[in-house]
Amino acid sequence: MVPKGFTALPLPIAQLSLAAVLKCGQSFRWVAYPLVASEEIKAEQPTEAPTHEYRFALKDRVICLRQDSNSLFYRAVFPKDVADAxxxxxxxxxxxxxxxxxxxxxxxLDVDLISLYTEWAERDVVFRENVKDRFAGIRMLRQDPWENVISFICSSNNHIGRITKMVQSLCTSFSPPICTEPSPEDGEDPSSPQVYHAFPSPKQLAADDVASKLRELGFGYRAEYVQRTAEMLCEEHEDPQAYLLGLRKLSTEDARAELLKLCGVGPKVADCVLLMSMDKKMVVPVDTHVHQIALKYYGLRGTPSGKGGKVPMTPKIYEAVGSKLVETWGDYAGWAHSVLFTADLRSFASYGLPTPTGTPVKQSLPPTPVPPTPSESDSDYFGTSPTKKRKTRASGSPSKLKRVKTE
Structure with a gap:
C-alpha cells in the first residue's frame, strides 16, 4: 500500500535501511516522526507498514521518506510559490x-549494496559471521561537501546526539525557513506545523558575529573553526560550494591536501569528508574506536594502552589501520568500515535481533534529537569519548561484534 501523496520506488531494505543509515553518524539533519498505523493499514499490512517518516530540508523543498521491506516511498514539500507553480x-x-x-x-542507488555485502563476506570472516545478515542495508550517503565539512568540524570531541543538536541549531539560527509542514497525520498532532530550514551557506556563516553567536549556542572552540572556515572559503573562492564540489574530480591525495587547509579540519575529519561527500570510497577514517576494532578483529599488531586504555593516535598508527582495513575490504573499504562501525555502536546493540515474537527489532530515530548524557554517548568515533568507565554489560544483554578467528 503506497501512503497517500507518496510515490513508490521499488527498493528492498537490504539495499537501503533508513533506520540504520540515518542514525549511524553520517548526516545529522534528518528528523524522524513515528507513525501510528490506521486499523485499515494494519489489516492489509500487519507487519509491513512503515513505522516512521523521515524528513530532510534542501534549499527549495523538504524531502519526506517512508519505507517498508520492499519499497522506498517519497514525496517533496515545497514553499508556497513553488507549490502553486x-x-x-x-x-x-x-x-x-x-x-x-x-x-x-x-x-x-546505482551501487548494488547486496553485491558489496557478498564480496565483503567472502573476503572477511568477521563481516560474514557478525554483520552480513544482521546489519543489512547500511550504505554511504553522498552528501553536499559544504554541509559535510561543517558538520564534521562540529564532530570534534563530540558524540552523535550533541552534533545533531549543534547542526540543527546552525540551520535554525542562520538560515531562513523554507516552509512549514504538519507532522504526519497519523503521528503527532497535525495542528502543530513543523518549520524546516536549509543548511546555511558559506556567506551566512562567514559574518564576523557568527563565532560569538555560535559560542552562545554551545559550540565552544568549534565556533571559531566554523566561522573561519566559511570566511576562508568566501575570501578565496567566488563560489565556495562549487569549489568544494570540484574537489571530487581530484585525486584522493590532492583533495585531502585542500581540505586540510581549512580551519578545524584534521586528517580524520578530512577523510570523513572524502568518504561521505567526495566519492573516495576506499578511504577509511581512523580514530581510537576504529583502531580498537582493527586490534580486536583484524590482527593489527599492538596492545591497547595509555590513558583510558587507548593508544594515542599517531600518523603511523593512522596509516597502519587504514592500510589494514583497505587490504581486508578492497575498493569500497570506506563503505565496509561504516557497516562495522555501526554494528559496534551501543545504540545498535539490539539491531536486527529477534524480539520474543520472532520479528527482527526495527530501529528508529527519536522524533526530536535528544543529546545523550556523556556516559550514554556512542563510542569516540567523533573524538574523545567520556573517560567515565562503562558499566559492565548485564548478563543476557545483546553482545556486540564477536571475536572470530580470522582466515
Missing part, C-alpha cells in the same frame, strides 16, 4: 524528476 503538470513533473534524481544521487 506545481499546479502546472509540466512543472510538477520536472520537480518530481528532480526529487528522484536527488534520491538516486544522495543514496548512491
Amino acid at each position: 506545481c499546479k502546472d503538470p509540466k512543472v510538477a513533473k520536472k520537480k518530481e524528476e528532480e526529487t528522484l534524481d536527488w534520491l538516486n544521487d544522495y543514496f548512491q
Whole structure:
C-alpha cells in the first residue's frame, strides 16, 4: 500500500535501511516522526507498514521518506510559490524528476549494496559471521561537501546526539525557513506545523558575529573553526560550494591536501569528508574506536594502552589501520568500515535481533534529537569519548561484534 501523496520506488531494505543509515553518524539533519498505523493499514499490512517518516530540508523543498521491506516511498514539500507553480503538470513533473534524481544521487542507488555485502563476506570472516545478515542495508550517503565539512568540524570531541543538536541549531539560527509542514497525520498532532530550514551557506556563516553567536549556542572552540572556515572559503573562492564540489574530480591525495587547509579540519575529519561527500570510497577514517576494532578483529599488531586504555593516535598508527582495513575490504573499504562501525555502536546493540515474537527489532530515530548524557554517548568515533568507565554489560544483554578467528 503506497501512503497517500507518496510515490513508490521499488527498493528492498537490504539495499537501503533508513533506520540504520540515518542514525549511524553520517548526516545529522534528518528528523524522524513515528507513525501510528490506521486499523485499515494494519489489516492489509500487519507487519509491513512503515513505522516512521523521515524528513530532510534542501534549499527549495523538504524531502519526506517512508519505507517498508520492499519499497522506498517519497514525496517533496515545497514553499508556497513553488507549490502553486506545481499546479502546472509540466512543472510538477520536472520537480518530481528532480526529487528522484536527488534520491538516486544522495543514496548512491546505482551501487548494488547486496553485491558489496557478498564480496565483503567472502573476503572477511568477521563481516560474514557478525554483520552480513544482521546489519543489512547500511550504505554511504553522498552528501553536499559544504554541509559535510561543517558538520564534521562540529564532530570534534563530540558524540552523535550533541552534533545533531549543534547542526540543527546552525540551520535554525542562520538560515531562513523554507516552509512549514504538519507532522504526519497519523503521528503527532497535525495542528502543530513543523518549520524546516536549509543548511546555511558559506556567506551566512562567514559574518564576523557568527563565532560569538555560535559560542552562545554551545559550540565552544568549534565556533571559531566554523566561522573561519566559511570566511576562508568566501575570501578565496567566488563560489565556495562549487569549489568544494570540484574537489571530487581530484585525486584522493590532492583533495585531502585542500581540505586540510581549512580551519578545524584534521586528517580524520578530512577523510570523513572524502568518504561521505567526495566519492573516495576506499578511504577509511581512523580514530581510537576504529583502531580498537582493527586490534580486536583484524590482527593489527599492538596492545591497547595509555590513558583510558587507548593508544594515542599517531600518523603511523593512522596509516597502519587504514592500510589494514583497505587490504581486508578492497575498493569500497570506506563503505565496509561504516557497516562495522555501526554494528559496534551501543545504540545498535539490539539491531536486527529477534524480539520474543520472532520479528527482527526495527530501529528508529527519536522524533526530536535528544543529546545523550556523556556516559550514554556512542563510542569516540567523533573524538574523545567520556573517560567515565562503562558499566559492565548485564548478563543476557545483546553482545556486540564477536571475536572470530580470522582466515
